[in-house]
Amino acid sequence: MQLDESHAELKSKMQEYLAGEASATDLKHASAPLGVYQQRNDQFMARLRITGGHLTLADLRTVAGVITSNGIGYAHLTTRQDIQLQDVPAEQVCDVVQTCNGKGLPFRGGGGNTFRNIAASPASGIGADSLFDVMPYAKSLNDLILGWDKAFQLPRKLKIGFYDSPSEELAAAVQDLGFAAKVVDGKPGFKVYGGGGMGRESAVGVTLFDFLPAYLVPKCALAMTELFYDHGNRENRNQARIRFIVKRLGEGRFVELFQEYFAEADPQVALFPGWELDLTQELAALQSSPGEAPDNADYRNWLARAVSPTRFDDDVVTVRVFVPGGDLLAAQLGSLAELAEKCGGSFLRLTPAQDVLVPLVRRDSLPSVYRFLKTAFPETDVLLDSLVGHVVTCVGSTVCKIGILNSPAAGEAVARSLDDMLAKRPELGPAAATRVVDCIRVSGCPNSCAGHPIARVGLQGQKARIGQAMEPVYQVFARPGDALAISEPVGGLVKEPDIAGTVRELILAQLK
Incomplete structure (x- = not known):
């Protein structure tokens, strides 16, 4: 259609x-x-x-x-x-x-049995550990797939992601089709994963290519789209994602089948990537707005939590604007545009943690950026002064029609407990707050919209019979270290009132 x-x-x-x-x-x-x-x-x-x-x-x-x-x-x-x-x-x-x-802001593919929004590293091409900029590949592939009718007639959703640093390889591995940046002999390409995903029977994908030259990305995407269209389960929605094809066929046969489709795929692309972003030009346009740095702990804490280095010289940094609940009013969106403009930038990046990244900022402008945020958001904690509102959750049962538990309420209870813990453990330092935010994901049902299956500490809401009544409970998951694996269940089901204390102990172990 x-x-x-x-x-x-x-x-x-x-x-x-x-x-x-x-x-x-x-x-x-x-x-x-x-x-x-x-x-x-x-x-x-x-x-x-x-x-x-x-x-x-x-x-x-x-x-x-x-x-x-x-x-x-x-x-x-x-x-x-x-x-x-x-x-x-x-x-x-x-x-x-x-x-x-x-206005060039499409909804098509925002839901249903279609290819969904293509994800990418927020600091792609900018972060200190970036191998190369993957955003042009994500943008160009999106524009290409929008013209493929079969991508909107799939058995179930198809999720694709591009990631530019080794630290994000797990994110690539849990996509239906994931591209992890890799450079071989000076040439850009990707390690490619297929059949990963989160939700029912979450799984790390299988390796399709240890190294795929970047120009072959469209051929790879077309092959997976055609394979999914032909072999996905259209009878049972709960078994319809690509990972269930892997389960049904076995990893070896799935890879063989994919390679058969790859050999036949011809996306007929003359130029790829066709979209580009000249970061050199963006750097040249940056504005300095020097100001005297506030001599107080609040400012120093913000620097530790929100500011990160880039792969450019020490004068250029990124600034993370923490967005409580991921929710912004129209006027606040306007304020973010104004902030980026004051810094000389032409774009912002949305992050998987439901925050906003100002990707290029002159270091001498940081005092001005700090003051702007305090003035423009007087009643909204965009500085991470508290964890309340910043533990990543899905929208939960109060909004979502298929949600089971009120995950934002659980996130708030966890946040208040962790605020108390951090206040009592000053030796952990102010940056520990950011580490905590990046550790925890809370989903109100098994659909995993918050991404709990790959969190260091993840919570999945559900109802369970306790005695004679159905009670709200959470299954807790944990993933140690940097393992390229799905998080594992920890212990039994935890009653909703007890979840904050359980998470507190797990997070303290992660921070040590």
Whole structure:
């Protein structure tokens, strides 16, 4: 189905739904492939695809304007680097979809049995350990796959990711198709994983190529799309992801089958990657706004938590803006665009931790950046003064129609306990707060939207019979060190009131 047809079907079904002539289930068949889902409050969530989390300032301002003009509640940053527009009135859904798509911000593939938003390292090409910039490959592949009809007629979702440093190889390994940057004889390429994933029966993927030259990425992606289209389970939704093909065939036969598809694949691409970002030009455009550094512990703590080095000279750093709950109002989106503009940047990056990365900042501008954030966000903790709001969770059962437990509430309880722990252990240092944020993921159901299966400490919400009643409980998972493996269950089910203490002990062990 072409894009215009998808929009027309959504408009028709929404009109029927508003007139009482179609059910919510009928509407979902048309809305899900465009990333539009009904919330528990009967308003809607509309998920924008933001490839690799790379967001121009113009895009950011477009989103802010759409929120304001359509009476939308807020923007939610996801763990897959999308933007979800939450609390969209039903009457505004179609206008929002059309407006954003017309501005180059598509919804197609935001949900349903389609290829989903392509993930990428937030500091790609910029971080101190970056092998090379993978963002051009993510952006170019996204543009290419949007033209493949089969990518929108799959048995289930297809997730692809690109990662630019060895420290992120596990993230690549749990994609349906994951690309981990690798350089051989000075030439860029990727170690390629297939059939990984999180959710029901989470799994690390199998190695498809130890080294794939970068120009062959489209051929690889087309092969996997065709294989999935032909061999995915269309009868049982719970067995439909690519990892279940691996399970059914065995790793060896799956790799053989993939290689057969790879040999036949011809994506007919003249130039790849076709999208580029001139980081040299971005560096030249950076602005300095020197200011006197505050002589206080709050500022020094912020430096330790939010500022990271880059692969450029010591004068250029990245700044992480911590976003409580991943939620931002329209005015706050505008403030972030203003901040990046003041620094001389043309883009921001969304992170899997539901935060925002200002990727290029002159070090002498840090005092000004700090003051701007304190002024622009007076009632929102974007500096990580507390862990409350910053433990990464899914939206939970109060918003999501398939959620089981209120994961943000569990995240808050965990955060308060860990705030207390860090206050009593000053020897751990201020940067420990960032390490804690990056350690924990809380999902309110087995769907793993928060990414708990690869967290150092992960929580999965569920209901279990305890005595005569069904009680809210969490299964705790842990992953030691840098193992390229799925996190393992730790102990039995933990009652909701006891979860903060359990996590506290596990985190303390991680920080030692």
